[in-house]
Amino acid sequence: MILKSGGIAAAMTVALLSAATVPVVAQDVDATACGTDRTIDIAEMTWPSAAALAHIHAKILETGFGCDVAIVTGDTVPTTSSMVMRGSPAIAPELWTSTVQDQWDSALEEGSVVKLGEAITDGTIEGWFIPRYTQEANPEIVSAETAIANPSVFPDPEDSSKGRIYSCPPGWGCELATTALFDAYDMSGAWNLFSPGSGGALDASISRAFTREEPILFYYWGPTAILGKFDAVALDMGEAKPEVYACNTDPDCDEPAGITAYPSSPAIVGAAAWLQEEAPNVANYLSKVGLTNAEISELLVYGDENQADAAATAENFLKTKEDVWTGWVAPEVADKVRASL
Structure with missing residues:
Protein backbone atom coordinates (compact mmCIF):
# COMPACT_ATOMS: atom_id res chain seq x y z
CA MET A 1 0.00 0.00 0.00
CA ILE A 2 1.25 3.51 -0.89
CA LEU A 3 0.67 6.13 1.81
CA LYS A 4 -0.43 9.50 0.40
CA SER A 5 -0.27 11.47 3.61
CA GLY A 6 2.33 11.91 6.32
CA GLY A 7 -0.54 12.16 8.82
CA ILE A 8 -1.84 8.78 7.87
CA ALA A 9 1.65 7.31 8.15
CA ALA A 10 2.14 8.83 11.59
CA ALA A 11 -1.21 7.56 12.76
CA MET A 12 -0.42 4.04 11.60
CA THR A 13 2.97 4.19 13.28
CA VAL A 14 1.34 5.14 16.57
CA ALA A 15 -1.20 2.36 16.17
CA LEU A 16 1.51 -0.23 15.51
CA LEU A 17 3.57 0.92 18.47
CA SER A 18 0.51 0.83 20.68
CA ALA A 19 -0.29 -2.70 19.55
CA ALA A 20 3.30 -3.78 20.20
CA THR A 21 3.16 -2.59 23.78
CA VAL A 22 -0.07 -4.42 24.65
CA PRO A 23 0.93 -7.11 27.15
CA VAL A 24 0.57 -10.68 25.91
CA VAL A 25 -1.39 -12.78 28.37
CA ALA A 26 0.06 -16.29 28.50
CA GLN A 27 -2.47 -19.07 28.25
CA ASP A 28 -2.62 -21.48 31.16
CA VAL A 29 -0.95 -24.76 30.35
CA ASP A 30 -2.82 -27.81 31.68
CA ALA A 31 -0.22 -29.64 33.76
CA THR A 32 -2.49 -32.69 33.88
CA ALA A 33 -2.78 -33.19 30.10
CA CYS A 34 -0.93 -35.99 28.34
CA GLY A 35 0.17 -33.70 25.54
CA THR A 36 0.38 -36.26 22.74
CA ASP A 37 -2.12 -38.30 20.74
CA ARG A 38 0.50 -40.95 20.06
CA THR A 39 0.34 -44.25 21.88
CA ILE A 40 2.96 -44.23 24.62
CA ASP A 41 4.36 -47.74 24.69
CA ILE A 42 6.19 -48.78 27.85
CA ALA A 43 8.67 -51.64 27.92
CA GLU A 44 7.89 -54.36 30.44
CA MET A 45 11.30 -55.91 31.02
CA THR A 46 11.78 -59.53 31.99
CA TRP A 47 12.77 -58.96 35.63
CA PRO A 48 10.24 -58.25 38.41
CA SER A 49 11.24 -54.72 39.44
CA ALA A 50 11.20 -53.32 35.90
CA ALA A 51 7.94 -55.11 35.11
CA ALA A 52 6.22 -53.67 38.19
CA LEU A 53 7.49 -50.16 37.42
CA ALA A 54 6.14 -50.41 33.87
CA HIS A 55 2.66 -51.12 35.19
CA ILE A 56 2.85 -48.40 37.85
CA HIS A 57 3.69 -45.78 35.23
CA ALA A 58 1.15 -47.15 32.74
CA LYS A 59 -1.64 -46.85 35.31
CA ILE A 60 -0.71 -43.28 36.27
CA LEU A 61 -0.25 -42.09 32.69
CA GLU A 62 -3.48 -43.68 31.48
CA THR A 63 -5.81 -42.81 34.33
CA GLY A 64 -4.13 -39.68 35.67
CA PHE A 65 -2.95 -37.94 32.51
CA GLY A 66 -5.37 -39.49 30.02
CA CYS A 67 -2.65 -40.92 27.79
CA ASP A 68 -3.13 -43.76 25.34
CA VAL A 69 -0.76 -46.34 26.83
CA ALA A 70 0.42 -49.79 25.77
CA ILE A 71 2.61 -52.26 27.65
CA VAL A 72 5.06 -54.07 25.35
CA THR A 73 7.51 -56.88 26.01
CA GLY A 74 11.07 -55.67 26.46
CA ASP A 75 14.62 -56.51 27.45
CA THR A 76 17.70 -54.35 27.75
CA VAL A 77 19.39 -54.84 24.39
CA PRO A 78 16.38 -55.13 22.04
CA THR A 79 14.48 -52.35 23.83
CA THR A 80 17.42 -49.97 23.54
CA SER A 81 17.98 -50.79 19.86
CA SER A 82 14.30 -50.30 19.02
CA MET A 83 14.08 -47.05 20.96
CA VAL A 84 17.15 -45.68 19.19
CA MET A 85 16.13 -46.78 15.69
CA ARG A 86 12.34 -46.42 15.78
CA GLY A 87 11.46 -44.25 18.78
CA SER A 88 9.52 -47.17 20.19
CA PRO A 89 9.03 -48.16 22.94
CA ALA A 90 8.67 -44.62 24.21
CA ILE A 91 9.69 -45.46 27.77
CA ALA A 92 12.08 -47.92 29.41
CA PRO A 93 11.25 -47.53 33.11
CA GLU A 94 14.32 -49.38 34.42
CA LEU A 95 17.11 -49.43 31.87
CA TRP A 96 20.47 -50.83 33.02
CA THR A 97 22.64 -48.78 30.68
CA SER A 98 25.93 -50.48 31.55
CA THR A 99 24.90 -53.39 29.33
CA VAL A 100 24.41 -51.09 26.31
CA GLN A 101 26.69 -48.20 27.29
CA ASP A 102 28.27 -47.42 23.91
CA GLN A 103 24.98 -47.54 22.02
CA TRP A 104 23.18 -45.49 24.65
CA ASP A 105 25.88 -42.82 24.81
CA SER A 106 25.91 -42.48 21.02
CA ALA A 107 22.13 -42.17 20.90
CA LEU A 108 22.19 -39.50 23.62
CA GLU A 109 24.71 -37.52 21.62
CA GLU A 110 22.65 -37.88 18.44
CA GLY A 111 19.50 -36.79 20.29
CA SER A 112 17.32 -39.83 19.58
CA VAL A 113 16.91 -40.73 23.26
CA VAL A 114 16.88 -38.92 26.60
CA LYS A 115 17.55 -39.82 30.19
CA LEU A 116 14.60 -38.52 32.21
CA GLY A 117 15.80 -39.54 35.66
CA GLU A 118 17.11 -42.30 37.90
CA ALA A 119 14.88 -45.37 38.21
CA ILE A 120 16.88 -46.61 41.20
CA THR A 121 18.22 -43.59 43.01
CA ASP A 122 20.99 -45.39 44.91
CA GLY A 123 21.97 -47.69 42.05
CA THR A 124 21.66 -51.42 41.64
CA THR A 249 32.96 -61.99 33.33
CA ASP A 250 34.55 -62.61 29.91
CA PRO A 251 35.15 -66.32 29.20
CA ASP A 252 37.75 -65.35 26.59
CA CYS A 253 39.84 -63.18 28.93
CA ASP A 254 43.22 -64.81 29.48
CA GLU A 255 44.18 -62.77 32.56
CA PRO A 256 44.02 -64.54 35.93
CA ALA A 257 40.95 -63.76 37.97
CA GLY A 258 41.22 -60.59 40.03
CA ILE A 259 39.63 -59.31 43.21
CA THR A 260 36.99 -56.62 42.75
CA ALA A 261 33.64 -55.63 44.15
CA TYR A 262 30.66 -56.01 41.85
CA PRO A 263 30.19 -52.57 40.24
CA SER A 264 26.84 -50.86 40.70
CA SER A 265 25.02 -50.44 37.42
CA PRO A 266 23.05 -47.25 36.80
CA ALA A 267 19.35 -47.93 36.26
CA ILE A 268 17.64 -45.01 34.57
CA VAL A 269 14.29 -43.98 33.15
CA GLY A 270 15.12 -43.87 29.45
CA ALA A 271 12.84 -42.47 26.75
CA ALA A 272 12.62 -41.73 23.07
CA ALA A 273 13.38 -38.05 22.47
CA TRP A 274 9.96 -37.38 20.92
CA LEU A 275 8.26 -38.03 24.25
CA GLN A 276 10.00 -35.10 25.92
CA GLU A 277 9.14 -32.85 22.97
CA GLU A 278 5.48 -33.83 22.56
CA ALA A 279 4.52 -34.73 26.12
CA PRO A 280 6.50 -32.50 28.50
CA ASN A 281 4.09 -33.24 31.37
CA VAL A 282 4.82 -36.94 31.01
CA ALA A 283 8.56 -36.29 30.83
CA ASN A 284 8.36 -34.09 33.93
CA TYR A 285 6.46 -36.82 35.78
CA LEU A 286 9.05 -39.45 34.84
CA SER A 287 11.85 -37.22 36.11
CA LYS A 288 10.44 -37.60 39.64
CA VAL A 289 9.73 -41.32 39.91
CA GLY A 290 13.03 -42.61 41.29
CA LEU A 291 12.86 -45.14 44.12
CA THR A 292 15.57 -46.53 46.36
CA ASN A 293 16.71 -50.14 46.30
CA ALA A 294 14.92 -50.72 49.59
CA GLU A 295 11.66 -49.21 48.33
CA ILE A 296 11.63 -51.34 45.18
CA SER A 297 12.58 -54.49 47.08
CA GLU A 298 9.72 -53.80 49.50
CA LEU A 299 7.15 -53.44 46.72
CA LEU A 300 8.31 -56.74 45.21
CA VAL A 301 7.66 -58.63 48.45
CA TYR A 302 3.91 -58.38 47.83
CA GLY A 303 4.24 -60.05 44.45
CA ASP A 304 6.49 -62.78 45.85
CA GLU A 305 4.33 -63.61 48.85
CA ASN A 306 1.02 -63.46 46.97
CA GLN A 307 2.17 -64.94 43.66
CA ALA A 308 0.92 -61.72 42.08
CA ASP A 309 1.84 -60.63 38.58
CA ALA A 310 3.40 -57.27 37.74
CA ALA A 311 0.03 -55.53 37.26
CA ALA A 312 -1.29 -56.67 40.65
CA THR A 313 2.01 -55.75 42.31
CA ALA A 314 1.77 -52.28 40.78
CA GLU A 315 -1.81 -51.81 41.94
CA ASN A 316 -0.87 -52.82 45.48
CA PHE A 317 1.90 -50.22 45.44
CA LEU A 318 -0.53 -47.52 44.30
CA LYS A 319 -3.00 -48.48 47.02
CA THR A 320 -0.52 -48.76 49.90
CA LYS A 321 2.17 -46.21 49.03
CA GLU A 322 0.19 -43.05 48.34
CA ASP A 323 2.70 -41.09 50.39
CA VAL A 324 5.31 -41.98 47.76
CA TRP A 325 3.64 -41.71 44.36
CA THR A 326 1.37 -38.73 45.06
CA GLY A 327 4.53 -36.66 45.33
CA TRP A 328 5.19 -37.37 41.66
CA VAL A 329 2.00 -35.78 40.32
CA ALA A 330 -0.38 -32.85 40.71
CA PRO A 331 -3.30 -33.35 43.15
CA GLU A 332 -5.78 -33.51 40.26
CA VAL A 333 -3.82 -36.35 38.67
CA ALA A 334 -3.58 -38.20 42.00
CA ASP A 335 -7.36 -37.93 42.44
CA LYS A 336 -7.98 -39.53 39.02
CA VAL A 337 -5.57 -42.37 39.77
CA ARG A 338 -7.19 -43.04 43.15
CA ALA A 339 -10.63 -43.14 41.56
CA SER A 340 -9.43 -45.80 39.12
CA LEU A 341 -8.14 -48.21 41.76
Whole structure:
Protein backbone atom coordinates (compact mmCIF):
# COMPACT_ATOMS: atom_id res chain seq x y z
CA MET A 1 0.00 0.00 0.00
CA ILE A 2 1.25 3.51 -0.89
CA LEU A 3 0.67 6.13 1.81
CA LYS A 4 -0.43 9.50 0.40
CA SER A 5 -0.27 11.47 3.61
CA GLY A 6 2.33 11.91 6.32
CA GLY A 7 -0.54 12.16 8.82
CA ILE A 8 -1.84 8.78 7.87
CA ALA A 9 1.65 7.31 8.15
CA ALA A 10 2.14 8.83 11.59
CA ALA A 11 -1.21 7.56 12.76
CA MET A 12 -0.42 4.04 11.60
CA THR A 13 2.97 4.19 13.28
CA VAL A 14 1.34 5.14 16.57
CA ALA A 15 -1.20 2.36 16.17
CA LEU A 16 1.51 -0.23 15.51
CA LEU A 17 3.57 0.92 18.47
CA SER A 18 0.51 0.83 20.68
CA ALA A 19 -0.29 -2.70 19.55
CA ALA A 20 3.30 -3.78 20.20
CA THR A 21 3.16 -2.59 23.78
CA VAL A 22 -0.07 -4.42 24.65
CA PRO A 23 0.93 -7.11 27.15
CA VAL A 24 0.57 -10.68 25.91
CA VAL A 25 -1.39 -12.78 28.37
CA ALA A 26 0.06 -16.29 28.50
CA GLN A 27 -2.47 -19.07 28.25
CA ASP A 28 -2.62 -21.48 31.16
CA VAL A 29 -0.95 -24.76 30.35
CA ASP A 30 -2.82 -27.81 31.68
CA ALA A 31 -0.22 -29.64 33.76
CA THR A 32 -2.49 -32.69 33.88
CA ALA A 33 -2.78 -33.19 30.10
CA CYS A 34 -0.93 -35.99 28.34
CA GLY A 35 0.17 -33.70 25.54
CA THR A 36 0.38 -36.26 22.74
CA ASP A 37 -2.12 -38.30 20.74
CA ARG A 38 0.50 -40.95 20.06
CA THR A 39 0.34 -44.25 21.88
CA ILE A 40 2.96 -44.23 24.62
CA ASP A 41 4.36 -47.74 24.69
CA ILE A 42 6.19 -48.78 27.85
CA ALA A 43 8.67 -51.64 27.92
CA GLU A 44 7.89 -54.36 30.44
CA MET A 45 11.30 -55.91 31.02
CA THR A 46 11.78 -59.53 31.99
CA TRP A 47 12.77 -58.96 35.63
CA PRO A 48 10.24 -58.25 38.41
CA SER A 49 11.24 -54.72 39.44
CA ALA A 50 11.20 -53.32 35.90
CA ALA A 51 7.94 -55.11 35.11
CA ALA A 52 6.22 -53.67 38.19
CA LEU A 53 7.49 -50.16 37.42
CA ALA A 54 6.14 -50.41 33.87
CA HIS A 55 2.66 -51.12 35.19
CA ILE A 56 2.85 -48.40 37.85
CA HIS A 57 3.69 -45.78 35.23
CA ALA A 58 1.15 -47.15 32.74
CA LYS A 59 -1.64 -46.85 35.31
CA ILE A 60 -0.71 -43.28 36.27
CA LEU A 61 -0.25 -42.09 32.69
CA GLU A 62 -3.48 -43.68 31.48
CA THR A 63 -5.81 -42.81 34.33
CA GLY A 64 -4.13 -39.68 35.67
CA PHE A 65 -2.95 -37.94 32.51
CA GLY A 66 -5.37 -39.49 30.02
CA CYS A 67 -2.65 -40.92 27.79
CA ASP A 68 -3.13 -43.76 25.34
CA VAL A 69 -0.76 -46.34 26.83
CA ALA A 70 0.42 -49.79 25.77
CA ILE A 71 2.61 -52.26 27.65
CA VAL A 72 5.06 -54.07 25.35
CA THR A 73 7.51 -56.88 26.01
CA GLY A 74 11.07 -55.67 26.46
CA ASP A 75 14.62 -56.51 27.45
CA THR A 76 17.70 -54.35 27.75
CA VAL A 77 19.39 -54.84 24.39
CA PRO A 78 16.38 -55.13 22.04
CA THR A 79 14.48 -52.35 23.83
CA THR A 80 17.42 -49.97 23.54
CA SER A 81 17.98 -50.79 19.86
CA SER A 82 14.30 -50.30 19.02
CA MET A 83 14.08 -47.05 20.96
CA VAL A 84 17.15 -45.68 19.19
CA MET A 85 16.13 -46.78 15.69
CA ARG A 86 12.34 -46.42 15.78
CA GLY A 87 11.46 -44.25 18.78
CA SER A 88 9.52 -47.17 20.19
CA PRO A 89 9.03 -48.16 22.94
CA ALA A 90 8.67 -44.62 24.21
CA ILE A 91 9.69 -45.46 27.77
CA ALA A 92 12.08 -47.92 29.41
CA PRO A 93 11.25 -47.53 33.11
CA GLU A 94 14.32 -49.38 34.42
CA LEU A 95 17.11 -49.43 31.87
CA TRP A 96 20.47 -50.83 33.02
CA THR A 97 22.64 -48.78 30.68
CA SER A 98 25.93 -50.48 31.55
CA THR A 99 24.90 -53.39 29.33
CA VAL A 100 24.41 -51.09 26.31
CA GLN A 101 26.69 -48.20 27.29
CA ASP A 102 28.27 -47.42 23.91
CA GLN A 103 24.98 -47.54 22.02
CA TRP A 104 23.18 -45.49 24.65
CA ASP A 105 25.88 -42.82 24.81
CA SER A 106 25.91 -42.48 21.02
CA ALA A 107 22.13 -42.17 20.90
CA LEU A 108 22.19 -39.50 23.62
CA GLU A 109 24.71 -37.52 21.62
CA GLU A 110 22.65 -37.88 18.44
CA GLY A 111 19.50 -36.79 20.29
CA SER A 112 17.32 -39.83 19.58
CA VAL A 113 16.91 -40.73 23.26
CA VAL A 114 16.88 -38.92 26.60
CA LYS A 115 17.55 -39.82 30.19
CA LEU A 116 14.60 -38.52 32.21
CA GLY A 117 15.80 -39.54 35.66
CA GLU A 118 17.11 -42.30 37.90
CA ALA A 119 14.88 -45.37 38.21
CA ILE A 120 16.88 -46.61 41.20
CA THR A 121 18.22 -43.59 43.01
CA ASP A 122 20.99 -45.39 44.91
CA GLY A 123 21.97 -47.69 42.05
CA THR A 124 21.66 -51.42 41.64
CA ILE A 125 23.55 -53.65 44.04
CA GLU A 126 25.36 -56.96 43.69
CA GLY A 127 27.53 -58.74 46.15
CA TRP A 128 27.94 -61.40 48.82
CA PHE A 129 25.46 -61.38 51.67
CA ILE A 130 24.96 -63.02 55.06
CA PRO A 131 21.98 -62.87 57.43
CA ARG A 132 22.09 -60.12 60.04
CA TYR A 133 21.60 -62.70 62.79
CA THR A 134 24.77 -64.45 61.59
CA GLN A 135 26.73 -61.21 61.71
CA GLU A 136 25.38 -60.40 65.17
CA ALA A 137 26.58 -63.81 66.35
CA ASN A 138 29.92 -63.30 64.57
CA PRO A 139 30.58 -59.53 64.65
CA GLU A 140 34.03 -59.96 63.15
CA ILE A 141 32.48 -60.98 59.81
CA VAL A 142 32.01 -57.68 57.99
CA SER A 143 33.84 -58.30 54.71
CA ALA A 144 34.40 -60.99 52.11
CA GLU A 145 37.86 -61.64 53.54
CA THR A 146 36.60 -62.16 57.09
CA ALA A 147 33.85 -64.46 55.86
CA ILE A 148 36.36 -66.48 53.84
CA ALA A 149 38.54 -66.81 56.96
CA ASN A 150 35.62 -68.46 58.80
CA PRO A 151 34.39 -71.39 56.67
CA SER A 152 33.19 -73.23 59.78
CA VAL A 153 30.51 -70.57 60.29
CA PHE A 154 28.95 -71.53 56.92
CA PRO A 155 29.30 -75.33 56.78
CA ASP A 156 28.40 -77.15 53.58
CA PRO A 157 25.39 -79.40 54.41
CA GLU A 158 26.91 -82.13 52.24
CA ASP A 159 30.55 -81.70 53.34
CA SER A 160 30.88 -80.20 56.81
CA SER A 161 34.67 -80.08 56.53
CA LYS A 162 34.28 -77.10 54.18
CA GLY A 163 32.23 -73.96 53.98
CA ARG A 164 29.67 -73.36 51.23
CA ILE A 165 29.09 -70.21 49.19
CA TYR A 166 25.98 -70.07 47.02
CA SER A 167 26.64 -68.79 43.51
CA CYS A 168 24.33 -68.23 40.52
CA PRO A 169 22.70 -70.83 38.28
CA PRO A 170 24.82 -72.05 35.37
CA GLY A 171 24.78 -69.70 32.41
CA TRP A 172 24.09 -66.51 34.35
CA GLY A 173 26.65 -63.73 34.05
CA CYS A 174 26.99 -63.55 37.82
CA GLU A 175 28.09 -67.21 37.85
CA LEU A 176 31.19 -66.20 35.90
CA ALA A 177 31.94 -63.29 38.23
CA THR A 178 31.41 -65.31 41.41
CA THR A 179 33.50 -68.22 40.13
CA ALA A 180 36.30 -65.81 39.23
CA LEU A 181 36.22 -64.30 42.72
CA PHE A 182 36.19 -67.79 44.25
CA ASP A 183 39.42 -68.45 42.35
CA ALA A 184 40.94 -65.02 43.03
CA TYR A 185 40.36 -65.43 46.77
CA ASP A 186 41.88 -68.96 46.56
CA MET A 187 38.90 -70.47 48.35
CA SER A 188 38.94 -74.01 46.95
CA GLY A 189 40.93 -75.49 49.84
CA ALA A 190 38.36 -74.66 52.52
CA TRP A 191 35.19 -73.89 50.55
CA ASN A 192 32.79 -75.43 48.08
CA LEU A 193 31.20 -73.26 45.39
CA PHE A 194 27.57 -74.29 45.01
CA SER A 195 25.63 -73.38 41.85
CA PRO A 196 21.85 -73.90 42.20
CA GLY A 197 20.08 -75.26 39.17
CA SER A 198 17.83 -72.22 38.77
CA GLY A 199 16.99 -68.82 40.18
CA GLY A 200 14.08 -70.41 42.01
CA ALA A 201 16.39 -72.97 43.60
CA LEU A 202 18.72 -70.19 44.77
CA ASP A 203 15.79 -68.30 46.29
CA ALA A 204 14.54 -71.47 47.97
CA SER A 205 17.95 -72.12 49.55
CA ILE A 206 18.14 -68.56 50.88
CA SER A 207 14.55 -68.60 52.15
CA ARG A 208 15.07 -71.92 53.91
CA ALA A 209 18.19 -70.68 55.69
CA PHE A 210 16.52 -67.47 56.88
CA THR A 211 13.36 -69.28 57.98
CA ARG A 212 15.44 -71.69 60.07
CA GLU A 213 17.84 -68.92 61.16
CA GLU A 214 20.77 -70.86 59.76
CA PRO A 215 24.00 -69.23 58.52
CA ILE A 216 24.39 -68.80 54.78
CA LEU A 217 26.88 -66.99 52.55
CA PHE A 218 25.35 -66.19 49.17
CA TYR A 219 25.61 -64.04 46.07
CA TYR A 220 22.59 -61.84 45.38
CA TRP A 221 21.52 -58.61 43.76
CA GLY A 222 18.98 -55.87 44.22
CA PRO A 223 16.40 -54.60 44.06
CA THR A 224 14.68 -57.96 44.63
CA ALA A 225 11.97 -59.47 46.78
CA ILE A 226 14.56 -61.59 48.63
CA LEU A 227 16.38 -58.49 49.90
CA GLY A 228 13.04 -56.87 50.69
CA LYS A 229 11.83 -59.85 52.69
CA PHE A 230 14.95 -60.84 54.60
CA ASP A 231 17.39 -58.79 56.66
CA ALA A 232 20.58 -59.53 54.76
CA VAL A 233 23.88 -57.71 55.22
CA ALA A 234 26.11 -56.92 52.24
CA LEU A 235 29.73 -57.77 52.93
CA ASP A 236 32.43 -55.23 52.18
CA MET A 237 34.18 -56.40 49.01
CA GLY A 238 36.55 -53.49 48.64
CA GLU A 239 36.93 -51.34 45.56
CA ALA A 240 35.00 -51.95 42.35
CA LYS A 241 37.49 -52.27 39.48
CA PRO A 242 35.55 -52.20 36.21
CA GLU A 243 38.42 -53.52 34.09
CA VAL A 244 38.96 -56.47 36.44
CA TYR A 245 35.23 -57.19 36.56
CA ALA A 246 35.04 -57.06 32.76
CA CYS A 247 37.79 -59.67 32.51
CA ASN A 248 36.24 -61.81 35.26
CA THR A 249 32.96 -61.99 33.33
CA ASP A 250 34.55 -62.61 29.91
CA PRO A 251 35.15 -66.32 29.20
CA ASP A 252 37.75 -65.35 26.59
CA CYS A 253 39.84 -63.18 28.93
CA ASP A 254 43.22 -64.81 29.48
CA GLU A 255 44.18 -62.77 32.56
CA PRO A 256 44.02 -64.54 35.93
CA ALA A 257 40.95 -63.76 37.97
CA GLY A 258 41.22 -60.59 40.03
CA ILE A 259 39.63 -59.31 43.21
CA THR A 260 36.99 -56.62 42.75
CA ALA A 261 33.64 -55.63 44.15
CA TYR A 262 30.66 -56.01 41.85
CA PRO A 263 30.19 -52.57 40.24
CA SER A 264 26.84 -50.86 40.70
CA SER A 265 25.02 -50.44 37.42
CA PRO A 266 23.05 -47.25 36.80
CA ALA A 267 19.35 -47.93 36.26
CA ILE A 268 17.64 -45.01 34.57
CA VAL A 269 14.29 -43.98 33.15
CA GLY A 270 15.12 -43.87 29.45
CA ALA A 271 12.84 -42.47 26.75
CA ALA A 272 12.62 -41.73 23.07
CA ALA A 273 13.38 -38.05 22.47
CA TRP A 274 9.96 -37.38 20.92
CA LEU A 275 8.26 -38.03 24.25
CA GLN A 276 10.00 -35.10 25.92
CA GLU A 277 9.14 -32.85 22.97
CA GLU A 278 5.48 -33.83 22.56
CA ALA A 279 4.52 -34.73 26.12
CA PRO A 280 6.50 -32.50 28.50
CA ASN A 281 4.09 -33.24 31.37
CA VAL A 282 4.82 -36.94 31.01
CA ALA A 283 8.56 -36.29 30.83
CA ASN A 284 8.36 -34.09 33.93
CA TYR A 285 6.46 -36.82 35.78
CA LEU A 286 9.05 -39.45 34.84
CA SER A 287 11.85 -37.22 36.11
CA LYS A 288 10.44 -37.60 39.64
CA VAL A 289 9.73 -41.32 39.91
CA GLY A 290 13.03 -42.61 41.29
CA LEU A 291 12.86 -45.14 44.12
CA THR A 292 15.57 -46.53 46.36
CA ASN A 293 16.71 -50.14 46.30
CA ALA A 294 14.92 -50.72 49.59
CA GLU A 295 11.66 -49.21 48.33
CA ILE A 296 11.63 -51.34 45.18
CA SER A 297 12.58 -54.49 47.08
CA GLU A 298 9.72 -53.80 49.50
CA LEU A 299 7.15 -53.44 46.72
CA LEU A 300 8.31 -56.74 45.21
CA VAL A 301 7.66 -58.63 48.45
CA TYR A 302 3.91 -58.38 47.83
CA GLY A 303 4.24 -60.05 44.45
CA ASP A 304 6.49 -62.78 45.85
CA GLU A 305 4.33 -63.61 48.85
CA ASN A 306 1.02 -63.46 46.97
CA GLN A 307 2.17 -64.94 43.66
CA ALA A 308 0.92 -61.72 42.08
CA ASP A 309 1.84 -60.63 38.58
CA ALA A 310 3.40 -57.27 37.74
CA ALA A 311 0.03 -55.53 37.26
CA ALA A 312 -1.29 -56.67 40.65
CA THR A 313 2.01 -55.75 42.31
CA ALA A 314 1.77 -52.28 40.78
CA GLU A 315 -1.81 -51.81 41.94
CA ASN A 316 -0.87 -52.82 45.48
CA PHE A 317 1.90 -50.22 45.44
CA LEU A 318 -0.53 -47.52 44.30
CA LYS A 319 -3.00 -48.48 47.02
CA THR A 320 -0.52 -48.76 49.90
CA LYS A 321 2.17 -46.21 49.03
CA GLU A 322 0.19 -43.05 48.34
CA ASP A 323 2.70 -41.09 50.39
CA VAL A 324 5.31 -41.98 47.76
CA TRP A 325 3.64 -41.71 44.36
CA THR A 326 1.37 -38.73 45.06
CA GLY A 327 4.53 -36.66 45.33
CA TRP A 328 5.19 -37.37 41.66
CA VAL A 329 2.00 -35.78 40.32
CA ALA A 330 -0.38 -32.85 40.71
CA PRO A 331 -3.30 -33.35 43.15
CA GLU A 332 -5.78 -33.51 40.26
CA VAL A 333 -3.82 -36.35 38.67
CA ALA A 334 -3.58 -38.20 42.00
CA ASP A 335 -7.36 -37.93 42.44
CA LYS A 336 -7.98 -39.53 39.02
CA VAL A 337 -5.57 -42.37 39.77
CA ARG A 338 -7.19 -43.04 43.15
CA ALA A 339 -10.63 -43.14 41.56
CA SER A 340 -9.43 -45.80 39.12
CA LEU A 341 -8.14 -48.21 41.76
